[in-house]
Each structure stands twice: as structure tokens, then as C-alpha cells.
Amino acid sequence: MAWLNARGDLVELVFPDIDGPVAQRGIGIIAPFDLALERELWRWVPLEVSLHLARTPYEPVPVSVAMAELVSNPLHLTAATRDVLHVDPEVIAYLCTSGSFIQGMAHESSLRDIICAAGARDAVTTSGALLEAIRALDLTRISVITPYDEILTGKLHDFLAEAGCETVRSDHLGLGGGIWKVSYRTVAERIMNADDPDSQAIFVSCTNLPTYDLVEPLERALGKPVLTANQLTMWACLGRMKLPMMGPGRWLQDVF
Incomplete structure (x- = not known):
């Protein structure tokens, strides 16, 4: 491609792919109002x-x-689903762990039905993605850490029990806000403390708790899957799109 610039010089530009940009495939994300980790989501896709x-x-x-x-x-x-439909996402995810486990498995399923009824082609929730990972990895005993209070953490235990998965050990931070500000050191220490010889994996709850750079080193150190909320949500969405998940999480890489 060539044209005259403002000085009258003939300028030629060579583009690597004149037919670009790369065709985009979309995932719609319904996030709680306080989400602060959008950048972490992009690293998985x-x-x-x-x-x-x-x-x-x-x-x-x-x-x-x-x-x-x-x-x-x-x-x-329903309103949030309709807000993203105009860009034609292939799947829409409700990116909230507690909001999708709070009333059990039937409620989690109903949330996906609500999103599809609003026009989504397919739907995922974070806790639904956790259930998919539990089944795919054949997990029956896990440890969990959460940033929540004891009562909300107990609701996660109930959800896992309903799915036939025992919570072997649990830890919680007791935070009422500012979850995205928790340091990697604190998260890593809590994950290590939550490990148990009887646990087949560790689940780190909450899509607002930073975890991306911890997954690989902790999986190496502990020798078991470290499953995180954002990781699982992106994994479930990409699986429906027949696309690989980027980043850490070697136990999940070849499941779909």
C-alpha cells in the first residue's frame, strides 16, 4: 500500500496481514459491581x-x-446478558463464585437458564465451572480457601457436599470488601496452610481474589491441582468454544 504523505513523498507501508485484524470470538462476562481483576481474566484467553x-x-x-x-x-x-448480546458472544459467563453457589446446585443451574432465556447462546457460572472441573478430574476430596466470612464459606462447603465432594480442610480471610487488594504472599500462605494429604486439589474461591501468578509454582510445590475461580470460569467458556486455555493450570489443559 502506497500514498503521498504531507510533504509529497511516496510512502509505502507493508502490513503483515492486510486482511487483518485477527477475527475475534467473544465471551460475554457478567461481573459483580466490585470486580477489579479484569486484567487477570484476559491473561487466561x-x-x-x-x-x-x-x-x-x-x-x-x-x-x-x-x-x-x-x-x-x-x-x-437478564439485563446484563442483554447488555452484551449486541457483540454476539459465543458464551456468556456469570463471573461470581458466591453468587452461583449461594443457594445450591439447582439454583446454579437456574442462573444459566436465566442467561440463556435472555438470549445467550450458551452460559457458564463460576460455581458451575467448579462442578465441571470436579467431574473432569474425578475429585471427591478438596481443600478450599475463601476471602469470605465463616457463614458464606460454609455455604460453599454445603454446595460442594451436594456435589458429592468433601471439604477436607478450609480457611477463610473474613473480608467484607477490598478483596482484590490481598497480596500474593497472603494468598499463597493460606493456600499452603489449607493443603492436606487427603485433599486431591485446592479450590481458591472468589473472582476478585488475585491468583494467576500463584497457580503454577503452587501446583509444583504441592503436586496437585490449584483451581481458582477466574481460571475455571475461563476454562469452561473456552472449552465450549473448542479453544485452549492460556496460562497455568496443567491439570486442566487437556481435559476438553
Whole structure:
């Protein structure tokens, strides 16, 4: 391609692919209002995938059972789904662990139904992705860490028990907000402390807890899967798109 510039010089530009850019394939993301880790999400997906985010409305409550129920309100999920439909995502994910485990497995399934009824081609929730990983890896005993209080953490134990998976050991940070500010050192220490010889894997709950750079070194150190909320959500979405998950998580890489 050549043209005259402002000085009258003939300029020729050579592009690597004049038919570009790379065709994009979309994932819609419905995130709680307080999500601060969008950048972590992008690190899990290949170049041809774009993420299109919508947020639930702000709720002036701390992270708790009440907040989990508010951010999983069917009306909010329906509105957020419609907000991203115009870019034609192949799948829409409800990116919230507590909001999708708070009322058990039937409720998790109903959230996916709500998103599809609003027009999504396919739907994933974070806790639903956890169930898929439990089945794919044949897990029956895991450890968990959460940033939540004891009551909300107990709801996760109930969800796992309903799925036939025993919580061998558990730890929680007891935070009511600012979860994205927790340091890698703190998260790593809690994961190590939550490990148990009887645990087949460790699940790190909450899509607002930073984990990306910890997964690989901790899996090497512990010799077992370290499953995180954002990782599992992206893995489940990409599996439906027949695309590989980028980044750490070697136990999940070849499952789909």
C-alpha cells in the first residue's frame, strides 16, 4: 500500500496481514459491581478471544450472604446478558463464585437458564465451572480457601457436599470488601496452610481474589491441582468454544 504523505513523498507501508485484524470470538462476562481483576481474566484467553463485560448494579453491602444473593438477582442477570448480546458472544459467563453457589446446585443451574432465556447462546457460572472441573478430574476430596466470612464459606462447603465432594480442610480471610487488594504472599500462605494429604486439589474461591501468578509454582510445590475461580470460569467458556486455555493450570489443559 502506497500514498503521498504531507510533504509529497511516496510512502509505502507493508502490513503483515492486510486482511487483518485477527477475527475475534467473544465471551460475554457478567461481573459483580466490585470486580477489579479484569486484567487477570484476559491473561487466561488466547489472542482471538475478546471479553465483553457487563456489571450488576452497585449494592451498598459488604461481601456476605446478602451480597451474594443481591448480585445473583435474576433481573440483574437478564439485563446484563442483554447488555452484551449486541457483540454476539459465543458464551456468556456469570463471573461470581458466591453468587452461583449461594443457594445450591439447582439454583446454579437456574442462573444459566436465566442467561440463556435472555438470549445467550450458551452460559457458564463460576460455581458451575467448579462442578465441571470436579467431574473432569474425578475429585471427591478438596481443600478450599475463601476471602469470605465463616457463614458464606460454609455455604460453599454445603454446595460442594451436594456435589458429592468433601471439604477436607478450609480457611477463610473474613473480608467484607477490598478483596482484590490481598497480596500474593497472603494468598499463597493460606493456600499452603489449607493443603492436606487427603485433599486431591485446592479450590481458591472468589473472582476478585488475585491468583494467576500463584497457580503454577503452587501446583509444583504441592503436586496437585490449584483451581481458582477466574481460571475455571475461563476454562469452561473456552472449552465450549473448542479453544485452549492460556496460562497455568496443567491439570486442566487437556481435559476438553
